[in-house]
Amino acid sequence: MGGGCANLVFLEDDLARALCPVVRIVDLRNWVGVQGDLDLLSKDNLNTARATVLYGINNRYKIGLDNQTFECVIKGKVLKGTxxxxxPLAPGDQVGVHFDSSGAVQIVSRGERNTEFSRWNNKRKRPQTMAANLDVVVCIASPESPPFRPRFIDRIxxxxxxxxxxxxxILNKADLGxxxxxxxxxxxxxQTGCQVLKCSARNxxxxxxxRRLVRKTRSVFVGQSGVGKTSVLNAVLPGLNRKVGEISNKYNRGTHTTRHGVLIDNPEGGWIVxxxxxxxxxxxxxxxxxxxxxxxDLCAMKDDCLLTKCTHDHEPGCAVMDAVQRGDIHVDRYESYLRILDSMRARTEHNGQP
Ligand SMILES: Nc1nc2c(ncn2[C@@H]2O[C@H](COP(=O)(O)OP(=O)(O)OP(=O)(O)O)[C@@H](O)[C@H]2O)c(=O)[nH]1
Ligand SMILES: [Zn+2]
Incomplete structure (x- = not known):
């Protein structure tokens, strides 16, 4: 791993020294899972290092520590506070890991996240973090195959x-017109503050x-299946050669080639999930x-609404609806807002909350 994402703490014996040569004592006190256990950590579990989560599948995690990777599990299966x-963990998370003398590696704590990118998991009724400790989110879309879905980007x-x-x-597949x-x-x-770029992984x-955008930056690539996330990544990081999917002829969309989030180190600094x-x-x-x-764009208008608690979907004197009428707010953006409002109301009713 580059970018100094892993530092050794409480380094005591030769095994840990051999595993991770960078030595820096860090204060783990504000780490989720550590509160109350710090004495235990510092007195008894001396071989603890700080590492970055690359990915996790079925409670098994791959972590990066300097230039090495390790497979590990969470100690006691549960991280307090998560x-x-x-x-409990997402790619980009900083974790405290413990090396025992047999060489086994266990995750004992998670560092507080600076930022996280999460979606709502409707099946499990919980937030699902796709990546943690990010500087920027990159949403990849395509004009065709699969079709452009702006309301998806609105949600991102x-x-x-x-x-x-x-x-x-990023609008990939610009070669398609x-x-x-x-x-x-x-x-x-x-106009609403995003950077927009058109590119083609193909040509x-x-x-x-x-490449310039992600250099020395911690980013996540998100988007619908088949828009070319992995293809752009392969083009940006030559030599990576991650598997790229086919577009299904029947449905004109991707076939979900990438199965779980993976953190990929950028040799030029930073990383991409x-x-x-x-x-x-x-x-x-x-x-x-x-x-x-x-x-x-809606927020810029809302102060002129007649009612202070205006939800902008039916109220009289609504400045947002007026702006949509005048064409100052894109009608599709407003549609997006209404749909999100609807789905949030449905969720609240379903949970039996007021
Ligand atoms: N025309 C064109 N096709 C592209 C471009 N980039 C990718 N593709 C094709 O789009 C298909 C899907 O590419 P992937 O990179 O697997 O897409 P993905 O978004 O990572 O897909 P998932 O892993 O399923 O989420 C492949 O057949 C690529 O060859 C491009 O710039 N132009
Ligand atoms: Zn209003």
Whole structure:
């Protein structure tokens, strides 16, 4: 692993020294799972290092520590303080790992996250973190095969606004042609604070721009299946050669080639998390009345609404609806807002909450 993502703490014996040569004592006190156990950690579990989670499958995790990777499990199977989420760890998480004298490696704690990118897992009714400790989210889309779905990107943007994470929208497969309607919708993303880039993993156009964007940066690539997340990644990091999927002829969409999120080290600094294609993206739980804050274009209008508690879907004197009428807010953005509002209301009713 590059980028100094792993530092050894409480280094005591030769085994740990051999496993991880970088030595730096760090304070683990604010780490989830550590509170109350610090004495135990420092006195008895001396061979503890700090590492980065690369991926996890069925409670088994691959972690990166300097230039090595290790397979490990969570000590006691549960990390204190992480019970309310779909999984305790995500790619990008910083973890404290313990090496015992037999060479076994166990995760004992998780570092506090600076940022996280999460979706709502409707089946398990919990937030599911796709990547942690990010600098930027990169949403990849395509004009065709699969078709452009701007309302999907809106949901990614709302999530980034919630987390205060910058979003870059990349339209891959630009070699297939980009319609005026798509250009117009991309402009809205630009106007609402996102960086927008068109590229083609197939003919290499603008791949150097994507490369510059992710250099020395911690990022996650998200998008529907088949838009070319892995293809862009392969183009940006030559020699990577991750498996690329086929577009199914029957459904004109991807075939979910990437099965779980994986953190990939960037030799030029930083890392990228490649994630599985997402079919439906549900937003994590927020106060219904806060949704407008996460649509910058709607938010700019809302202070002129007649009612302070306006939800902008039926109220008289609604400045947001007026702006949609005038064409100052893109009608499809408003549609997106209404659909999210609906799904959040349905979720609240389902949970039996007021
Ligand atoms: N025309 C064109 N096709 C592309 C481009 N990039 C990728 N593809 C094709 O799109 C298909 C899907 O590519 P992947 O990279 O596997 O897409 P993905 O988004 O990673 O898919 P999942 O892993 O299923 O989420 C493959 O057949 C690629 O060859 C491009 O720039 N132009
Ligand atoms: Zn309103």
């Amino acid at each position: 019970g309310k989420s779909y999984a 943007q709302v999530t980034c606004e919630i987390e205060k994470l910058p979003l870059v929208v 980009v319609s005026r309607t798509i250009e117009e919708r991309l402009r809205v993303f630009q 290499g156009s603008n791949i150097n721009k994507v 490649d994630t599985p294609g997402i079919r439906e993206f549900e937003i994590v739980e927020i106060e219904l009345s806060d949704l407008t804050f996460f649509f910058p």
